[in-house]
Amino acid sequence: MSGDSELCRLEASELAKRIADRDVSAVEVAQAHLDRIAALDTAYHAFLHVDVDGALAQAKRVDAGEVEGPLAGVPLALKDVIVTRGVPTTAGSRILEGWLPPYDATIVERMRDAGIVVLGKTNMDEFAMGSSTEHSGYGAAHNPWDLDRTPGGSGGGSAAAVAGFLAPLGIGTDTGGSIRQPAAVTGTVGIKPTYGGVSRYGLIAFSSSLDQAGPCARTVLDAALLHEVIAGHDSRDSTSIDAPVPPVVDAARDGDVSGMRIGVVKEFAGDGYQSGVTARFDEAVATLAGLGAEVIEVSCPHFDYALAAYYLIAPSEASSNLARYDAMRYGLRVGDDGEASAEAVMAATREAGFGAEVKRRIILGTYALSAGYYDAYYGQAQKVRTLIKRDFESAFEQVDVLVSPTTPTTAFKLGERVDDPLSMYLADLCTIPSNLYGGPAMSVPCGLSDDGLPVGFQVMAPVLADDRLYRVGAALEQALGTAALLDEVWRRDHAATS
């Protein structure tokens, strides 16, 4: 057999149960997924590095009973922006090629302690800057629904791995939509937790005040189980919130939305929204109403300025966060001929090691922070950010959650937007506000558009009310039967690999 094991089709909660019951060993499960990666990832290019030895060693620990838990033995695809001790970590950039980190991210430690088996590191837009993985320093990932299309970005690799049954779980990071937009265009579930809900220690920074790691899965419950493993206070991250993890698993098992007040964001509709996207979204809202939720139209007037504010704040922070890639201590070094000055080596390395999109954002951010421009750009953007927070806060006085399409269109074709940054940036139009606010948000599938591609439904909740996302997501998943959408991908791949 090569990659067509039914084990790969199972959802995480079911796999964990069978491993715990000793119906199947964690090593068998890991091997089945490694085989499938070997068979299919030449097409998807979801992984940048597959850690065969590390995965099998961890699976053996589970089989030996050294670790247990609700996800023990379950394989996972880890976005390459999360630091792993002794395992290559590049953040999708050539500038970190060959770097072997000497430490593990907090969430990596937590997943190991929970018995989760990390299969490898997934493809992404360089330093998480992009919405298609086309800005990866190592070549784009492909969407399992249509190999000519993008799996979204920046976490397209994790989303493609989960959608393509290379792993039942994935970890993404979301600065402006990099978990949710890939989830939407691959028919998977993706959550950006509350900022500070999941430790950023070991998450290679793009924009420190916006970055947040979160779960990717094929079902809402699986995502909740993973959320519970990675979330919670970490003393190594000053911005980590010292509060109990919201009851996400209970909410995902419950899925009762009766009496919930659901606010539809008025600003996220109209021109630029694909008709199939709007149709599925409207149907999903009607479904929630049918389940007993109260649907209210809500205006968030400053959301119109979110994209502009984001493209000042995120590049500003990035221009500083990415300064350390200077060839002095780790990673790529170019032009060190024994004669060149340190400054010349720094410049040559950064010229060679960073891709065009990263350079574009470093230049944007450097400009926005410059003396004489700071107030007009970075300062102004922070004011807009405050107004967006207020929009959320006043909306949440009327409703329990806000909803919108996750992204205005279904998966676009590779090459279609890569030379047009503005159209690429629009893919994150609806996801950015939650990052600026700091509240949690989810993308859950709500059907297929007219073009046969998945549509994502976004749920946004108040800070530390992550459980509400899972309640709404589970309700939709059950009512619409969307977890079964990916069967189409499975059937096609099964035919191809048999």
Next chain:
Amino acid sequence: MSYDDVLDRYEPVLGLETHVELGTATKLFCGCSTVFGGEPNSQVCPVCLGLPGSLPVTNRAAIEFTIKIGLALHCDIAEWCRFARKNYFYPDMPKDYQVSQYDEPLCTDGYLDVALDGRTYRVEIERVHLEEDTGKTLHVGGDTGRIHGANHSLVDYNRAGIPLVEIVTRPIRGTGKHAAAVAKAYVSELRDVLRDLGVSDVRMEQGSLRADVNVSLMPPDADQLGTRTETKNVNSLRSVERAVRHEVERQAGVLDAGGRVVQETRHFHEDSGTTSPGRSKEEAQDYRYFPEPDLVPLAPPRELVEELRASLPEPPSVRRARFAETHGYTAVDMDQMTNAGVVDLVEATIDAGAPAAKAKGWWLGYLVGRAGELGLEVAELAITPAGVARISALEDEGSLTNKLARQVADAVLAGEGDVDAVIDAHGWRVAGEDELVAAVDAAIADAPDIAAKIREGNQGAVGPLVGAIMKATGGSADAKRARELILERLS
């Protein structure tokens, strides 16, 4: 032209930025040790190396130390403030930005009173803020230890992330000819304050206290400050004074010749006492400060501030007043000892058993001068207060003459060993009466012609005989007693 001449014609304006490495056990944002002198790059971790993905967590002790410094300098303590990133590329900066404070410092608007020659100068403190130190770059292969001419550079990150407090004065005016002395006295007083607070070991020679000295000159009719220069990393009290003197003289030369002082940073050269240009501020970089997003704002609770205020030790000026009273020192004595930086040394010498007058006399009357000759800070001398007390005791009991005592001190300063070891090694002790009598008789016998002159009443002839006795006893004879004995025998 001389310093004094210049200051007849220009008003000097000073500004001091003092960096203090805090004596916390661990670094500002990680758990690495701050101990000085470890193997290069042995006290580092992902955080202070700025590895991708690492995050800072603020050391509470560093915040408390900074607040204590602010309170001791009569500053307001911010109710809410933030760290900021100062962005610039340099190989010894692990992240290529420094976590510092910009427009929201922890402490603002204080002062420090500095006593000099019976006058008190109030130096206004603009701000006290906390930041992380950088690593240390060693340029290898050149003659100068500077980047120009070096073959390659090595970087030690042990220092990277050590908490550093920057204390910035407002422009200091009205010091006139005392400018250089006030600058030195300010740093000295600040050092005493910091030492008493227990927040730093304030060792200038190890770089745990270093000053940037800003100097400008104003012509008497000017209505705004002149262009300043900033002489960086001046690392001894003596150098602070010399740097000010040099800049005053140099800038006056430029202005008198019709030139323009260039706003720039300058390096101080210990050997020549001069400064030379560093980076020009006019082409200075834009640091693109912005609030550090990896850290939450600091909001020190008022109860904590009051708790820290209550824990402050007696200020050095008060402590010195009490010390003066206890030991009967005059105000002039205290000024002299303070400005020479020997108060603590004198106190320790008294504690080791020396009388107050002798303790002061040894340090102020002899050892300060020797330190100057040796180009050292007085505290760096190889003699301890206990050693000084021992010499003083031997002098009092008559075992050492004043001359011998200084010889002993010099030998200790030369590193020959402690006081008793040096005395034993050289056989230095006052000659006993019997030995002296024998030496006198021998000298008289050896020089009958001189003896005859003395008998004739020519007292001037006694000198050569005393000289002969000193020579015969290896300098251990009490010259006065020798003279008495000669006259006894030859009258």
